Amino acid sequence: MDPLLLSRIQFAANISFHILFPTITIALGWVLLYFKLRYARSGDYAWMRLYFTWVKVFALTFALGVVSGITMSFQFGTNWPGFMESVGNIAGPLLAYEVLTAFFLEAVFLGIMLFGFRKVSSRVHTLATLLVAAGTTLSAVWILSLNSWMHTPAGFEMRDGVAYPTDWLAIVFNPSFPYRLTHMLLASGLTVAFLVAGLSALRYLAGDRSEAMWKALRTGTALGALLIPVQIVVGDLHGLNTLEHQPAKVAAMEANWQTRSHVPLVLFAWPDEEARENRFELSIPNGASIILRHSPSGVVPGLDDFEGEHPPVAPVFFAFRVMVGIGLLMLLVSWAGVYYLFRRQRLPRPLALVMVPMALSGWVAVLAGWYTTEIGRQPWLVQDVLATADAVGPVAGGSVAFTLAGYLTLYVVLTLVYLGVLVHLSLKAAREGDRSPDPAVSERPLDQPVASG
Template identity: 75%
Template sequence: MDTLILSRIQFAANISFHILFPTITIALGWVLLFFKLAYNRTGNVAWMQVYFTWVKVFALTFALGVVTGITMTFQFGTNWPGFMETVGNIAGPLLGYEVLTAFFLEAVFLGIMLFGFRRVSNAVHTLATLIVAAGTVLSAFWILVLNSWMQTPAGFEMRDGVAFATDWWAIIFNPSFGWRLAHMLIASGLTVAFLIAGLSALRYLSGDRSESLHKALKTGIVMGAILIPIQILVGDQHGLNTLEHQPQKVAAMEANWETRANVPLVLFAIPDEEARTNHYEITIPNGASLILRHSADGVVPGLNDFEGEHPPVFPVFWAFRIMVGTGVLMLVVSWYGAWRLWRGRALPKPLLYVMVPMSVAGWVATEAGWYTTEIGRQPWLVTGVLKTADAVGPVPGSHVALTLAIYLILYVVLFVVYVGVLIYLALKAAREGDPEPRPALSGRAVDQPMEAGE
C-alpha cells in the first residue's frame, strides 16, 4: 500500500466529486438571475415557477459543494503537509480570500432567495440573487488563482525551501490565470445549460407541457448553442498558452514523442511510454501543427525532450479526447435544437431522448478537462517548485486506504441520492405543471407565485 499513490487517488476522488457541484452553482446563480429579471420585466408567473424549481437545485448543490470542499481542504494537512509547508504563505491567503469574499455571500443571501420572496421587496430579492451569483464567480476566481499559480507560478521567491510572496498582483494574474478562468466559467455555463435542457426534456417526455417547462427548455438549448463555439475559441487560446508555459503537457495531450514540424493530429492511439511510441494510430496529416501553431509546418514539442519530467501520457491523451469529443457532441445537439426552435418547429422525440442522458455532458467534459490539467502537471505539484512525491505526508498506507474506501462509499451514496433528487424534482414539476396563482400577501400582485419553501 504505497502512501503516495493512495494519497493521490484519495485526493483525485475527492476533487472529482467536489468539482461536480461548483461547476453547477457558478453558472446556475446567473441563470436564476436571468429568470428573475425576466419575471420582473414581463410579470409572467411562469418565469418564477422555473426560478423556484431551479433554486432548490442550487441550494442542494451548494450544500454538497461546501461539505466536499471541507474534506478536500483537510487533506492538505493530513495527506499533503509538504504543500502547505512549502507554499502555504501563498496558498493559505488565497483560500482564505475565497471564504471571506465568496462563501459568506452565497451562504447568507441564499436564504433570501429560497424563503424571502414573499417576505422582502422584489428589489431586495433580486439583489440577493445577484449577490449570490456574484459570490459564485468570486469563489471560482480565488480557487482558480491558486490552481493557475500552481501551474504557472509567478510573483514569489524561495527562502530556505519556503515560498514567499513578492508581488501579489503577479501571483493573482499569473500567466495562465485569465484563460483558465474563462475556460472554467464557460464550462460551468455549458454544464448548467445541458442540465437544464436535459431535465426539461425529461419533464416533456413525462407529459409536461407547461409554460415554465418550455421556458426552461429553450433557455438551456439556446444557452448551450451560444456558449459552445465561444468555448472552442477560448479552449484554443488556452491551449496556446499551455504550449508556451507547459509544453510537456501539450506533448502528452497530443502523444507527440519527437519535436518536429508537420506533426499529425492523433485521433486515436494507444500510447506506449516504455517503447516511446504510439500503437494503432489514426491521424490527420499536419493537424497538430495547424491547431497548435496555426501553420502546417509548425514545430510542436515532443515528449522525448522531457523524458523523466513529463506527465503520464495515456490518461492525459485520452482525457483530452473525451473532453473534446463531448464538446463536439454538445455542439451538434445544441445547434440542432436551436435551429429547430429558430424555425418554430417542435423538438423531435429522438432529440429529447438524447438530451436526457446529456444532462451530465457538462460533468463529463469538466472532469475530463480537469484530469487533463491536473495529471498533465505531474510530476510537479507546483511547477518547478515542489514535486508531488515531496509533499506527501508520513501517513501509513493502510490508514489512507481505509479513509479512501470510506470516502468512495460515501461519495457513491451521495451521488446516487443527488441524481435521484434531481430526477424527483423534474418529475414532480412535470406532474404539477404550472400551479394556479393564489392571492397575494401584503398587497402583492394577484399572480404572485408560491415561494420555494412552500
C-alpha cells in the first residue's frame, strides 16, 4: 500500500489508456484529408466510402481521448500536487496553450467534418477536415513540448524550489523536443497505417473485394512501408540525443553496467540488478559502441556511474526491445505487403492473416516506447530538478488502490468495446462492398451541398 508506488501505477494506467487514442487521431485526421482530396480530384466514390467509415472511427477515438485526458489531468492535483507546486509556472501555460489553440480548433470544426458533408460545399468540408487534422497535430506539439521539457529542462530558473520561466523559446524548443515530436508523429502515422491495413485485411478475409477495400489496404500498407525506415533513422537520432542528455536511461536500455569501450549490443538477457550483471546474455560484439558512438572502441556510459540515481533496468531494457522488435516486424510486413499489392496485384491469405493482428502493433510499440522513456527518467519527474518522490501527494495508499482498481476495470471494458466497434465497422463495410451507404450523397456534385429536410 505504498502511496508513491500506487500513484505511479495509477498515473501509468491512465496515461497508457489515454495515449492510445491521440496516437490514432493525430495521424487519422490527415489520412481522412487524403481520402477527401482523392475523392475531390477523381470523383471516385470509393474514397468517400472510406471517409465515411473512418470518420466514425475518428469521432469515437477523439471522444475517448478527450474523456481519458480529463481524468488524467485531475491526478496532477490529487496524486501529484508537488508537480504543479514546483513547475506549474511552466506546465500550466503549456497545457493551457494546448486547450486554447489545438482543442478549440478541433472542437469547432469537428461538427462540420462529421455532419456537414450534406450541409456545406465540398471545399468547406475539406477545409474543416484540414483544420481538425491540424488541430490534432498542434495538440501533440504542446503536449510533447511539456513532456520533452520534463526530460531536458531549459529556459528557467529555480527560486525557493519553484521553477520560473526565463526564456519561453528555450522552454518550448528544448533540446529533446524536435526528436521527441518527430518520433511521436511518425509513431502515430505508423499506428494508423497498420490499423487501416489490418482492418482492411479483415475485410479481405471476410470476402470483400470492393474498390474501397483495395484502396484502404494499399494506402495503409504503402504509408507503413514509407514511414518505418524514416522512423528507424529518427529513432537512432533520438537515441543519440538521449545519450547526450540522459545517459543513465541509455545505460538501462542497453543493460550496460560499467562504463567501458567495445560495448556489445545485447539482443536478449535477464538483467540482475542485485548482482549488477546480465544473465543468459545474447549479444553482438561492439554493437552498442558502433550504434551509439559510431566506433567499435566507443565508450558507452554504464549504470555504475549513476549509483542510486538510475532507473529500474529490467522494465526499460525489455520495453525498448519490444519497441524495436515491433518496428522490425512492421518493416517486414509493410514491405511484403507493398510487393504483393503493387507488384503482384494480390494479397496472399497468409499475409492477410498476419496483417490483421498487426492492426494493433502501433499501440504496442507506442506503449513500449512510452514506458522506455518515462520509466527511464526515474527517479526524476523533471530531470535533475524534481524527484518523483518529492511530488507525490499525501493520499492514503488504500484510497489510491481503490481508485486504481476502478480505473483498470473501466479501461479494460472500454478498450474491449472500442475494439469491438472497430471490428463491427469493418465487417459492416465489408458487407456493403461497393454499395453506397447514402445514394443521395453519391449523386451530389462536388461543390454543391444537398438541401436538408
